[in-house]
Amino acid sequence: MISEAQFLHELELIIQNGIREDIGPGDFSSLACIPSEAKGKAKLLVKDEGIIAGVEFAKMIFAEVDTELQIETFINDGEKVKHGDVVFHVFGSSQSILRAERLVLNSMQRMSAIATKTNYFAQLLEGTKTKILDTRKTTPGFRACEKWAVKIGGGENHRFALYDMIMLKDNHNDFAGGITNAINKTKLFLAENNLDLKIIVEARNLDEIIEILENDGVFRILIDNFNFEDTRKAVELIGDKCLTESSGNINEKTIRQYAECGVDYISSGALTHSVYNMDLSLKAF
Secondary structure, X not given: OOOHHHHHHHHHHHHHHHHHHHOXXXXXXXXXXXXXXXXXXXXXXXXXXXXXXXXXXXXXXXXXXXXXXXXXXXXXXXOEEOOOOEEXXXXXXXXXXXXXXXXXXXXXXHHHXXXXXXXXXXXXXXXXXXXEEOOOOOOOOOHHHHHHHHXXXXXXXXXXXXXXXXXXXXXXXXXXXXXXXXXXXXXXXXXXXXXXXXXXXXEOOHHHHHHHHOOOOOOEEEEEOOOHHHHHHHHHHHOOOOEEEEEOOOOOOOHHHHHOOOOOEEEOOHHXXXXXXXXXXXXXX
């Protein structure tokens, strides 16, 4: 993953773009009927159940909109919530609260859904050594928040983007003239450009597992779309030579069986691309 400083910069960009998109030249609805000096308070109300996420991000949004807004937190990121729970109160300018409202809700609803699904998958893996990973199958422009939500839900982050880890998938290997060529060219590229990046290589069958193992410098092997029997064989072949990761059409019905094959990680795009937003609202009181 990227550095903490770069991650925070990504979050700042999300907030700035969200404000640009939603507020633009002004919240004319609020400007039209609410005095600029009016003060108010609102509560973040849960109308669903699951794992809450985005509380700290909401604080960042409120601070960007108006540094004088005050937040009183009752439930923190990663905690379970149920219908009727109040996550926080926000106090201050009524206009400012309304300007921040939609960006806060959109972000928290999405992040909470991802954290909830991740937590469910993580619970299915309890008792095994396997950890659940996210992917790059994220909402454009919102990746940092979605990967943050995965961590809140108990998962682990895969690479952030194309630049912080090498991942040689089937198309890379085919275009490069085979797995060994792809690995050798990659190691040369990294050396020539003074880059220190981990290398993951995808395997489509056991023969490709064997070929990958004939090459040094591979951090993790992606065991892609294997059945249970071949996954177990792949794990045995790999041993402690490098880490292992299963992926490809793995769902809540099969994830435990893949974990019991002995893989270190299971990656799932479903954590971020197949979720239903948690029902939240921001209510004045």
